[in-house]
Amino acid sequence: xxxxxxxxxxxxxxxxxxxxxxxxxxxxxxxxxxxxxxxxxxxxxxxxxxxxxxxxxxxxxxxxxxxxxxxxxxxxxxxxxxxxxxxxxxxxxxxxxxxxxxxxxxxxxxxxxxxxxxxxxxxxxxxxxxxxxxxxxxxxxxxxxxxxxxxxxxxxxxxxxxxxxxx
Numbered sequence: 722x723x724x725x726x727x728x729x730x731x732x733x734x735x736x737x738x739x740x741x742x743x744x745x746x747x748x749x750x751x752x753x754x755x756x757x758x759x760x761x762x763x764x765x766x767x768x769x770x771x772x773x774x775x776x777x778x779x780x781x782x783x784x785x786x787x788x789x790x791x792x793x794x795x796x797x798x799x800x801x802x803x804x805x806x807x808x809x810x811x812x813x814x815x816x817x818x819x820x821x822x823x824x825x826x827x828x829x830x831x832x833x834x835x836x837x838x839x840x841x842x843x844x845x846x847x848x849x850x851x852x853x854x855x856x857x858x859x860x861x862x863x864x865x866x867x868x869x870x871x872x873x874x875x876x877x878x879x880x881x882x883x884x885x886x887x888x
Contacts, residue, residue, distance in 0.1 A: 731769060731775055732761055732764045732765060732775050732778075732779050733761070734775075735775070735776050735779050735780075736757065736761065738776075738852065739757045739760065739761075739779060739780065739783055740753055740754060740757045741852075742780075742783075742850055742852060743756050743757055743783060743787070745850065746787075746850045747787075756783055756786050756787055756790065757783065759783075759786045760779060760782040760783035760785075760786045761779070763782050763786070764778060764779050764782050820885070823885075824882070824885045827881065827882055827885065828878070828882060830881070831877060831878050831881035831882060832878075834877070834881070835873075835874055835877055838860070838870055839870045839871075839873055839874045839877075840874070841860070842856055842860075842867055842870040842871050842874065843870075843871065843874045845859070846871060853867045853868055853871070
């Protein structure tokens, strides 16, 4: 008599990971849960024999679901960091525009003060949504070292950009 493992297998094994990634990207656990469920349903409808890398397939399905949702919602306006100072605020408030431009410049300056590895970890984790394990693998570092780079970057940005935080 063998005991069955209670650990999920296949696509379901990556549920928590995917939920965490999309919660971080979307900033809303409920929206991330909906997106994760949509991606899982799509993947579970796929013949597992056709999928060589379930984790990568699931993450791509989630990205596709996010793009589909973005298109259905009419999208949002995305502004590249290097043009944020030139971007007009939808509210038309000149003071808000000036503050946004200053924040963009301050962020660029603060990031440029950091070592390359800290900047790379920040970009990959915060902007591209990679996990610390994925970053560690790409950079040939331990997950612990990636975490230290991210903490160092966060502390540095908090110190440099604290004046821009709401009261």
